[in-house]
Amino acid sequence: MVEMRQENKKNQERCFVDTIIVGAGFAGLKAAETLKEKGQKILLLEAQDRVGGRCKAGKIAGNVVDFGGQWIGAHHPLFREEAAKAGIELYPQYEEGKSLLSFKGKVKKFGLIPPFNPFALCEIALFIYLWGRDLKQIPKNQPWKAKKAEKWDSISFESWVMSHLRTKGAREFARAVVNGLFCVEASEMSYLYFLECMRQGRGMKVMMAASGGAQQDKARGGAWSVAKAMADRLGNKIRFQQPVVKIMQDESGIQVTTKAGEIYGAKKLILAIPPVLAAKLIFEPKLPSQKQGLLRRMPMGNVIKVHVAYERPFWREKGLSGEAIGLGLHFATVYDQTPKDEEIGILVGVIEGKYAVKMSQMSQEERRQIVVKDLVHYFGEQAKNPIEYVDCDWAKEEWAEGGYAGCMATGVLSLYGEALGRKEGHIHFAGTETATEWTGYFEGALQSGLRAANEILGN
Amino acid sequence: MVEMRQENKKNQERCFVDTIIVGAGFAGLKAAETLKEKGQKILLLEAQDRVGGRCKAGKIAGNVVDFGGQWIGAHHPLFREEAAKAGIELYPQYEEGKSLLSFKGKVKKFGLIPPFNPFALCEIALFIYLWGRDLKQIPKNQPWKAKKAEKWDSISFESWVMSHLRTKGAREFARAVVNGLFCVEASEMSYLYFLECMRQGRGMKVMMAASGGAQQDKARGGAWSVAKAMADRLGNKIRFQQPVVKIMQDESGIQVTTKAGEIYGAKKLILAIPPVLAAKLIFEPKLPSQKQGLLRRMPMGNVIKVHVAYERPFWREKGLSGEAIGLGLHFATVYDQTPKDEEIGILVGVIEGKYAVKMSQMSQEERRQIVVKDLVHYFGEQAKNPIEYVDCDWAKEEWAEGGYAGCMATGVLSLYGEALGRKEGHIHFAGTETATEWTGYFEGALQSGLRAANEILGN
Numbered sequence: 001m002v003e004m005r006q007e008n009k010k011n012q013e014r015c016f017v018d019t020i021i022v023g024a025g026f027a028g029l030k031a032a033e034t035l036k037e038k039g040q041k042i043l044l045l046e047a048q049d050r051v052g053g054r055c056k057a058g059k060i061a062g063n064v065v066d067f068g069g070q071w072i073g074a075h076h077p078l079f080r081e082e083a084a085k086a087g088i089e090l091y092p093q094y095e096e097g098k099s100l101l102s103f104k105g106k107v108k109k110f111g112l113i114p115p116f117n118p119f120a121l122c123e124i125a126l127f128i129y130l131w132g133r134d135l136k137q138i139p140k141n142q143p144w145k146a147k148k149a150e151k152w153d154s155i156s157f158e159s160w161v162m163s164h165l166r167t168k169g170a171r172e173f174a175r176a177v178v179n180g181l182f183c184v185e186a187s188e189m190s191y192l193y194f195l196e197c198m199r200q201g202r203g204m205k206v207m208m209a210a211s212g213g214a215q216q217d218k219a220r221g222g223a224w225s226v227a228k229a230m231a232d233r234l235g236n237k238i239r240f241q242q243p244v245v246k247i248m249q250d251e252s253g254i255q256v257t258t259k260a261g262e263i264y265g266a267k268k269l270i271l272a273i274p275p276v277l278a279a280k281l282i283f284e285p286k287l288p289s290q291k292q293g294l295l296r297r298m299p300m301g302n303v304i305k306v307h308v309a310y311e312r313p314f315w316r317e318k319g320l321s322g323e324a325i326g327l328g329l330h331f332a333t334v335y336d337q338t339p340k341d342e343e344i345g346i347l348v349g350v351i352e353g354k355y356a357v358k359m360s361q362m363s364q365e366e367r368r369q370i371v372v373k374d375l376v377h378y379f380g381e382q383a384k385n386p387i388e389y390v391d392c393d394w395a396k397e398e399w400a401e402g403g404y405a406g407c408m409a410t411g412v413l414s415l416y417g418e419a420l421g422r423k424e425g426h427i428h429f430a431g432t433e434t435a436t437e438w439t440g441y442f443e444g445a446l447q448s449g450l451r452a453a454n455e456i457l458g459n
Numbered sequence: 460m461v462e463m464r465q466e467n468k469k470n471q472e473r474c475f476v477d478t479i480i481v482g483a484g485f486a487g488l489k490a491a492e493t494l495k496e497k498g499q500k501i502l503l504l505e506a507q508d509r510v511g512g513r514c515k516a517g518k519i520a521g522n523v524v525d526f527g528g529q530w531i532g533a534h535h536p537l538f539r540e541e542a543a544k545a546g547i548e549l550y551p552q553y554e555e556g557k558s559l560l561s562f563k564g565k566v567k568k569f570g571l572i573p574p575f576n577p578f579a580l581c582e583i584a585l586f587i588y589l590w591g592r593d594l595k596q597i598p599k600n601q602p603w604k605a606k607k608a609e610k611w612d613s614i615s616f617e618s619w620v621m622s623h624l625r626t627k628g629a630r631e632f633a634r635a636v637v638n639g640l641f642c643v644e645a646s647e648m649s650y651l652y653f654l655e656c657m658r659q660g661r662g663m664k665v666m667m668a669a670s671g672g673a674q675q676d677k678a679r680g681g682a683w684s685v686a687k688a689m690a691d692r693l694g695n696k697i698r699f700q701q702p703v704v705k706i707m708q709d710e711s712g713i714q715v716t717t718k719a720g721e722i723y724g725a726k727k728l729i730l731a732i733p734p735v736l737a738a739k740l741i742f743e744p745k746l747p748s749q750k751q752g753l754l755r756r757m758p759m760g761n762v763i764k765v766h767v768a769y770e771r772p773f774w775r776e777k778g779l780s781g782e783a784i785g786l787g788l789h790f791a792t793v794y795d796q797t798p799k800d801e802e803i804g805i806l807v808g809v810i811e812g813k814y815a816v817k818m819s820q821m822s823q824e825e826r827r828q829i830v831v832k833d834l835v836h837y838f839g840e841q842a843k844n845p846i847e848y849v850d851c852d853w854a855k856e857e858w859a860e861g862g863y864a865g866c867m868a869t870g871v872l873s874l875y876g877e878a879l880g881r882k883e884g885h886i887h888f889a890g891t892e893t894a895t896e897w898t899g900y901f902e903g904a905l906q907s908g909l910r911a912a913n914e915i916l917g918n
Contacts, residue, residue: 154621154646156869158613187613187649187870276755280739289761289819289854289861296735296860297868299755302748354874360748395748401755402748409756409868410615411646415813 013255016265017041019456020256021272022244025053026442027430028272029230030078030449032237038457043264044234045256047243047399052227054274054400055442060346060390061309063339066222067392068305069404069442070348073214075202076438078446079226086229089220093210094336097316099323100378103169107378109320120169127165127174128204135199141436143196144417152192153414160191172327180325180333181207182440183301183352184407193408200439210323214441215335223442243399246282247271249425270452272430272445275406276300277399287424294416297409298433300402302356302395306331306349306371309388313338313345315379322347324378330355331374344387347375351391360393367391405440406433421451428452472714475724476500478915479715480731481703484512485901486889487731488689489537489908491696497916502723503693504715506702506858511686513733513859514901519805519849520768522798525681526851527764528863528901529807532673534661535897537905538685545688548679552669553795556775558782559837562628566837568779579628586624586633587663594658600895602655603876611651612873619650631786639784639792640666641899642760642811643866652867659898669782673900674794682901702858705741706730708884729911731889731904734865735759736858746883753875756868757892759861761815761854765790765808765830768847772797772804774838781806783837789814790833803846806834810850819852826850864899865892880910887911 019035021028024046032044050056058067072079072090083090098109108115116124138146146152155163157178165171175186182189182197201207207214219226231238246257247269254269271278275298286292313336315322322336330351337348351359351371359367368389375383394403408417421434430452435444478494480487483505491503509515517526531538531549542549557568567574575583597605605611614622616637624630634645641648641656660666666673678685690697705716706728713728730737734757745751772795774781781795789810796807810818810830818826827848834842853862867876880893889911894903 150646151621154615154617156613156615156618158869159615159618162610162613185870185874187609187873188868189870279755286855286857289816289852292854292860293758293761293816296738296755296758299752302752357748357752357874393748395751396745398745401751409647409870410617411644411648411868414646415644415816 012263013265014262015043017043018266019268019270020045020254020264020266021270022256023047023053023272023431024051024231024238025272025431026055026227026445027432027449027452028270029227029234030446031270031272031430031453032234033230034450034453035456036234036237042237043266044238045242045244045258045264046238046240049240051231051238052224053445054394054403055224055227056392057222057224058307058390058392060307061344061388063344063346064222065307065337065346065348066224068224068394070218070223071215072217072219072223073206073438073441073443074212074216075206076441076443078450079442082226082230082446083219086226088225088229090217091220091340092217093215094338095210095321095323097319097321099321100325102324102326102329102378103172114173114325116169116173117167120167120173123165123167123170124173127170130164131195131198132203135195135203138195138199140199142418143192143199144414146192149192149414152195153190153412154410155191156187156410157189157191157194158186161186176325176327176332177204177208179352182407183303183350183356183402183404185353188407188409190408190410190413193413196413197439200435200437200444201441244281246284247427248284249427254426268426268428268456270428270430270449270456272449272452274300274400274431275433276401288419290416291419291422291424294412294419297412297416298406300394300400301404301407302353302360303403304351304356304359304367304391304393306351306389306391307337308347308371308375308386310345310347310383310386313342314382315345320379326374326378329374329377330359331371334375334378356393356395360395364391421448423455428455471722472724473721474502476502477725478727478729479504479713479723479725480729481715482506482512482730482732482890483510483690483697484731484890485514485686485904486891486908486911487512487729488686488693489905490729490731490889490912491693492689493909493912494915495693495696501696502725503697504701504703504717504723505697505699508699510690510697511683512904513853513862514683514686515851516681516683517766517849517851519766520803520847522803522805523681524766524796524805524807525683527683527853529677529682530674531676531678531682532665532897532900532902533671533675534665535900535902537909538901541689541905542678542685545685547684547688549676550679550799551676552674553797554669554780554782556778556780558780559784561783561785561788561837562631573632573784575628575632576626579626579632582624582626582629583632586629589623590654590657591662594654594662597654597658599658601877602651602658603873605651608651608873611654612649612871613869614650615646615869616648616650616653617645620645635784635786635791636663636667638811641866642762642809642815642861642863644812647866647868649867649869649872652872655872656898659894659896659903660900703740705743706886707743708886713885727885727887727915729887729889729908729915731908731911733759733859733890734892735860747878749875750878750881750883753871753878756871756875757865759854759859760863760866761812761819762862763810763815763818763826763850763852765810765848765850766796767806767830767834767845769804769806769842769845772801773841774804779838785833785837788833788836789818790830793834793837815852815854819854823850880907882914887914
């Protein structure tokens with residue numbers, strides 16, 4: 001290999017720092033802050049003109065909302081710490097009143113227990129038990145070492161459903177769990193990876209719940225304001241619109257080339273971007289086949305985030321929480337997003353998996369019509385005339401290519417998984433996909449950034 | 460969208476042609492030739508300094524061999540036509556004598572029927588029957604429309620094996636079929652995609668066989684010489700070392716940017732590169748989510764092609780064909796590659812799937828030791844001292860990233876498959892992955908190139 005750090009190369013470099021961090025999502029921001037606090041000279045390179053990654057501010061009817069990730073769970077201490085540092089208030093997801101479930105074309109209200117027939121309810125209790133039992137067998141940090149890892153990784157979630165459940169209600173509900181949590185279809189996800197994600201999120205009940213669960217709170221002013229506050233503290237350590245295209249390393253360090261041809265040098269690098277984007281970079285020397293193979297086997301799920309504003313939160317008047325689950329509907333996950341003053345009513349939700357793929361090819365107006373039709377189906381005629389509709393198709397975001405996170409189909413975790421968070425020479429890997437707690441969430445991103453920074457600090 | 464073809468843009472273009480073809484593998488070469496013959500002004504852009512793609516010339520002990528794809532099947536008319544045009548002789552794969560099977564650590568000779576116990580043989584007959592029955596239900600060109608498409612696509616090949624076969628022999632042999640034909644582990648491939656590949660290759664017996672099957676013949680001087688002959692006929696229509704990084708299109712046509720910043724214009728474009736490489740390009744406007752999702756869900760298998768030369772083909776003297784199958788061995792697929800004059804003996808084979816991932820991280824010397832150990836296991840002590848060892852790790856090839864072809868895990872073909880060969884605006888897609896006959900083979904590449912060219916010609 002060429003000795004890169006020879007003088008003529010050095011002279012090309014815009015600057016030389018201790019650690020370059022690539023990607024200013026929560027993982028990169030946390031890594032940068034951690035290293036900076038320890039006195040490291042750092043540089044955070046971001047492809048876009050904003051921070052936050054899959055966390056992004058948007059607006060509807062004059063209100064700031066989150067076009068990307070939004071909820072802060074009861075068990076998300078790292079995010080809570082960041083919000084507190086920034087002085088940003090967290091407030092609970094509204095969930096007063098009944099929720100709605102649409103199944104086989106009929107909408108039913110429910111409180112704690114979804115309105116299925118007793119056979120389906122038994123099977124729902126069964127799968128919650130079975131998942132809880134199985135995920136206990138997944139060793140933390142090394143899911144590929146579970147005794148049944150190979151077996152579970154050879155089974156898609158859909159295969160598991162078909163061989164363990166008999167009722168249509170339980171099957172559809174189980175699939176809705178995967179659609180809703182990972183924005184993929186049940187056949188796209190390995191049962192082993194599903195279990196690992198469940199383990200990281202403390203089981204299905206916590207992951208699906210608002211109060212006490214992963215959707216407990218939201219940030220006043222949007223989750224993005226927390227990323228913004230972290231970025232402000234880093235100041236000029238962040239350089240925007242610097243998409244990295246190439247990462248070279250040798251014994252002496254790292255050299256990074258941006259799309260515009262600028263070159264930065266460092267001793268170490270933290271790559272805090274989604275696997276699907278890391279797969280596009282040129283590495284010299286090439287990454288090991290296992291890592292390369294992994295990066296090409298973690299495609300993003302598909303998700304379109306939707307906000308719909310009404311003159312007032314009319315569902316609250318009917319004793320409804322605004323939460324709706326639609327089995328077999330395009331707009332299958334809905335929550336209340338009404339601002340504090342209740343001046344207007346807002347519903348937020350996501351179009352997931354195959355419906356997101358399909359609706360991504362439509363115009364926004366066509367999507368609006370489908371969403372409003374589903375909202376009328378849930379909430380009645382009052383939902384017919386929103387005052388505004390906005391959506392954000394994450395597959396179209398150049399620096400995300402989907403959401404919420406990279407997912408693994410059958411065979412990936414057991415064969416390639418050990419490369420996930422493994423450093424390669426001077427390159428350390430962060431990003432929510434590499435987390436060992438709350439992968440796919442802000443919390444996982446923060447944890448991964450902290451872990452990567454600590455690797456470099458030798459902790 | 461910006462109107463690209465306005466004058467100031469036009470002036471940047473090095474040249475403007477009817478059709479730009481990207482990638483000079485067999486698909487791109489065939490497309491280029493077809494269009495050129497019809498009087499089109501064409502340009503073929505190739506990233507490397509050679510043609511052939513996953514077909515590549517190599518040398519061992521002074522003999523030219525194929526480091527990439529090699530065999531020409533009995534049912535490969537398009538390739539035969541190209542070989543004939545180039546005046547290149549095809550000659551049969553040597554298969555006189557017995558073959559070897561290693562199972563549970565023991566090596567046994569066999570002729571037609573692999574030496575398993577009667578129970579395993581019954582099950583092998585069973586799976587051949589079942590696959591044959593199932594693949595008949597796959598509609599040509601539209602496998603996602605099979606009646607059981609969703610069901611079969613939710614099952615990994617490994618799941619299918621575990622739920623249909625009981626004997627260790629049949630299970631291992633079935634897995635070896637997938638390892639050998641697709642260079643992936645059984646859990647990495649969906650049963651639907653497996654069936655589609657089997658349908659394209661006329662069923663397992665044809666795909667696994669030499670005489671009468673997919674490994675019937677080889678090209679004298681190497682298969683690569685056929686690609687070379689096609690390239691020679693295209694002459695200066697090919698430009699080498701022009702990796703494409705960006706493809707823009709609007710109503711009026713296409714604009715392509717290379718890594719070095721050169722810009723070429725055309726009315727149409729044929730993208731004849733593997734999905735995993737297409738996934739790295741920038742498209743403006745972005746491709747539809749379904750196509751984008753597909754390109755990110757067809758990772759290459761893993762394969763290291765190995766040649767080992769001996770002073771003479773000693774196995775022939777023992778009445779062995781040189782063919783060996785090793786269930787559970789690193790070097791699991793071996794054939795005779797001895798030159799016509801028998802001056803020396805050569806064995807050729809491949810390291811596939813998980814073993815290729817693992818051995819990719821070793822030095823060539825470490826790989827040599829493992830391969831020779833396996834060859835001694837098959838052929839005895841005479842295999843201990845080869846006169847030369849060479850290998851080619853396709854995962855390390857920048858413009859392939861693995862082999863033989865892009866594969867689909869569960870959920871991909873049914874959800875994203877219809878985007879596979881679909882044109883997007885002025886961009887047409889070729890490459891063996893988009894074939895409807897012999898995907899993964901040279902023949903499929905040629906067929907896809909012909910199909911893409913005919914789309915443009917309006918045939």
